Amino acid sequence: MEISSHQFHLLEQLNEQRKQDLFCDCDILVEGKGFKGHRNVLFASSGYFKMLLSQSSKETSQPTVATFEVFSPETFMVILDFVYSGILALTGQNVIEVMSAASYLQMTDILNVCKTFIKSSLDINEKEKDRYLSLSAKSTNNDPARPSLYRSRRKAKSNPRRSCSLPDEKAAAANENSWSSYSSCLSSQVILQRAETQLSKRGRKPGSARRRRRHLGLAQGRDFAQYKPTKAERAGSTGSASDTGHLSRVREEAEFDAENDVDHDYGYRDGSDTVPKRLADYDLPRMRFKCPFCTHTVKRRADLKRHLRCHTGERPYPCDVCGKRFTRLEHLRNHFQTIHQAGKLICRKCKRHVTELTGCVVQQGTRRYRLCHKCLAEANFDSIPEDLDAEHSPVSSTGNKRPKWALEEEQKSDEGTVEEEPYNLVVRHVNDDVPGEVDEKVKPNLR
């Protein structure tokens, strides 16, 4: 027989012990501020502490000391409170830093909740946008009541501990009405305010966005936590070795701001007085959309939507021929044209320009390219490397418009010269949330 309240009471007791510094055997120093905790609780909650404590597990007589300089004490407080209560006090203000810290501490539950929080915030319907954008110039999102809104929603659930497992899409969907409107309006304001901050920053140094441009290159499975700085950034970075992932980005941002004499004190917290004045100094568009995952801002919501794919890993455009997936239709088209349709009128071997008359298309697996007649005669296919996909690739020698996976009976070899256009590009927009479901022009689903 399971007594459901036990877990809650146990956690409550541990939290009391923490507050009264009873049996605490772990000291955590965050930017100089000290926190107390229990090794077993921290071990069970964080991958980082698991690693740390398992290394120092032999010296159990001495209290463990962990020092962090990569997030603020306030942020760690939010996380520690969550560890000991199951309640995560997320706000539009702190979500980015909490997510960064959770990533650092390898606390995937918090990470997922933050992601869900942010993604829900992005689902801004027009009504709310109009309403809150008009408010945003005057209002502040520092209302202390707001985090409690999020908490209360979570508390409404039967088990407070379970309530942190929000990443469950169904749960998120079920709760959408109850909190996404809140978070989206909150986020609208955050986005606008931060956008204004960014505008002020960027406005001082036109073109700096380009110089600071980062290749986010987040392929599927690559998390933004694994962000790699560019060569220039690596060379110029003065960040601590422990500052990994987006934390280093945050730090770089700070460094950039320092370099460029950016004033962070915009007075947003106290209201609107300073904001229009500052913005008025720069003749820039009023609206920018701020990416919740990074510092990037864009003019149009559609561009933000597109940009977000580099964070979410969403690749809704699969190549029907090789299965490779792309974030954009145009990338799929480019890929298809160059890889599967030999779109480039260049001899692959001698790199000379070829025409339909002076060259021919060579098919190798699913890959097609052109060779001039001379190179074709010399190569005789021997020097052309095998295509890994060759064994399962359809090959056409007819050039008919037909389904690309229809393997022709008379086909004997994977290689050979072919006529034009055996593959047709079929544009599909795949919804990743429903595995296997393929639909024409399904709207991208931001997870």
Add this chain to the structure above:
DNA sequence: CTGGGGATGGGGCCC
């Protein structure tokens, strides 16, 4: 190991 070039991915912006 290194440089070159193709492939890919992301941003700006026009239509």
Add this chain to the structure above:
DNA sequence: CGGGCCCCATCCCCA
């Protein structure tokens, strides 16, 4: 607002 084009940075493979 989506599609598409252009440009550029980065990755990655290969000589």
